[in-house]
Amino acid sequence: MRKLAIGIDLGGTNIKGGVLDRAGRLLRRDSIETEGERGREHVIGRVVGLIESLAAASGTPRTDFAGVGLGAPGPMSHKAGVIHAAPNLPGWSSVPIRDILAQRTGLKVTLENDANAAAFGEFTAGAGRGVGRMFMMTLGTGVGGGLVIDGRLERGHFDNAGEIGHMILFPNGRPCPCGQRGCFERYASANAVSERFVEALRAGEPSSLTLTAPPPQAPEVLAAAEAGDGLAARVWRETVEALALGCVNVQHLLNPELIVLAGGLIAAGDALLRPLREAFSRATWRIAPDQPRIEPATLGGDAGVIGAAALAFE
Ligand SMILES: [Zn+2]
Numbered sequence: 212m213r214k215l216a217i218g219i220d221l222g223g224t225n226i227k228g229g230v231l232d233r234a235g236r237l238l239r240r241d242s243i244e245t246e247g248e249r250g251r252e253h254v255i256g257r258v259v260g261l262i263e264s265l266a267a268a269s270g271t272p273r274t275d276f277a278g279v280g281l282g283a284p285g286p287m288s289h290k291a292g293v294i295h296a297a298p299n300l301p302g303w304s305s306v307p308i309r310d311i312l313a314q315r316t317g318l319k320v321t322l323e324n325d326a327n328a329a330a331f332g333e334f335t336a337g338a339g340r341g342v343g344r345m346f347m348m349t350l351g352t353g354v355g356g357g358l359v360i361d362g363r364l365e366r367g368h369f370d371n372a373g374e375i376g377h378m379i380l381f382p383n384g385r386p387c388p389c390g391q392r393g394c395f396e397r398y399a400s401a402n403a404v405s406e407r408f409v410e411a412l413r414a415g416e417p418s419s420l421t422l423t424a425p426p427p428q429a430p431e432v433l434a435a436a437e438a439g440d441g442l443a444a445r446v447w448r449e450t451v452e453a454l455a456l457g458c459v460n461v462q463h464l465l466n467p468e469l470i471v472l473a474g475g476l477i478a479a480g481d482a483l484l485r486p487l488r489e490a491f492s493r494a495t496w497r498i499a500p501d502q503p504r505i506e507p508a509t510l511g512g513d514a515g516v517i518g519a520a521a522l523a524f525e
Contacts, residue, residue: 213277217265217318218520219258220325221283223247223299226254227512228261230269231520235336237513239269251302259315266318278319279312280519282328289370292322321523323364325515327373329473329508330357331364332518337510338471345469346461347508348375350454350476354396358465364522376400380456398453401475404429408446418442433479450476451483455490462495462503473508480507 215238220227222245229240243261247254262279286295292309313320323331330339330347339345339359349355354376358365365372376396377389384393397403409426412418419440420427427435435443458470477483488505495502508514 213524214275215269215271216277216520216523217262217279218328218516218518218523219261219279219281220328220515220519221245221254221258221281221300222325223284223297226257226261227516228265229513229516229520230265231517231524233524235517235521237336237517237520239265240513240516241265245300247300251300251306254300254303255308255311255315258312262312262316262318266316273317276318278321278523279316280321280323280328280521280523281308281312282323282325282515282519283308285324285371287322287324287370289322289324289366292320294322319523321519321525323519323522324355324357324366324370326355327357327364327366328518328522329355329514330359330373330471330518331521332510332514332516333471333473333508334359334362334364334518335521336517337514338506338508339469342469344465344467345471346373346375346465346467346503347471347473348399348454348457348461349474350400350472351474352400352402354400354457355474360465375457375461378457378460380453380460395453395457399450399457401429404432404446404450404476407449408432408443411442411446416442429476430478433482437482447482448486451486452490452494454483454487455494458487458491458503458505459495462501466501467503470503470505471508472505473514477507 227242230238284297294306297303309320309322333339347357356373356375358373377394379393380395381393385397387394405428432443436447
């Protein structure tokens, strides 16, 4: 049985990589800049270089590698191994990246949505270890989602299962770049905290914070809320309440044992988790005792690499 797999997490700023064993241990990790502005071919060359350096540094024959898992921003097709578009990577449209990498490295390659890869990473080695059914939400620029059922990543028929960021939470709500209105991520992402706070400031609502460049981000909004700023407290409370509604919807659709929260917003720690659990308990039904636990992710920036590599073993 092949012992090792390589995981790659392709992001707009950095390409992270690592070598995983079958026990879910990350034996080696590395990170390089993406240099996306230099074009698609350049980035592909950097990914190939990172795979080769990780394989060489492991000191293990190529035949011991089950393959490479590549987590990348979507939309994409896992089945076809094609990235349809990558908003943070100029020139990436309809790229058959799986076959390109397989041909250039001689390794089997699996392409996966980065949010799915991170969810599978937390299932493999983090907050979701030993859990049969979990859902993970990544609260960052947007809101990503990933679903693990009975130890398997559920991708959906069209490879877009778990795209909770675009679940419509408020009909006719805030416009989303995806074309819909009222998407969950327009209310519950780290970016949404900043955007909604700035909109209220621009509308003339009083606050101890002023419009700066760059504008106040989620951590500053939270700090202001904790220091007694009324506007910041309202934006934070509304964020937590939107997140709680998202968790209620996940509970009813999937009945998971665990909802894992990841991404930049969870740096808030208990300032997020405590009111979220309270808001969830208030918002959900009381007629059945089937409430999932809501817990923070534990792997941080390694989740995507670990999950991508773990999927290469599948
Ligand atoms: Zn949307």
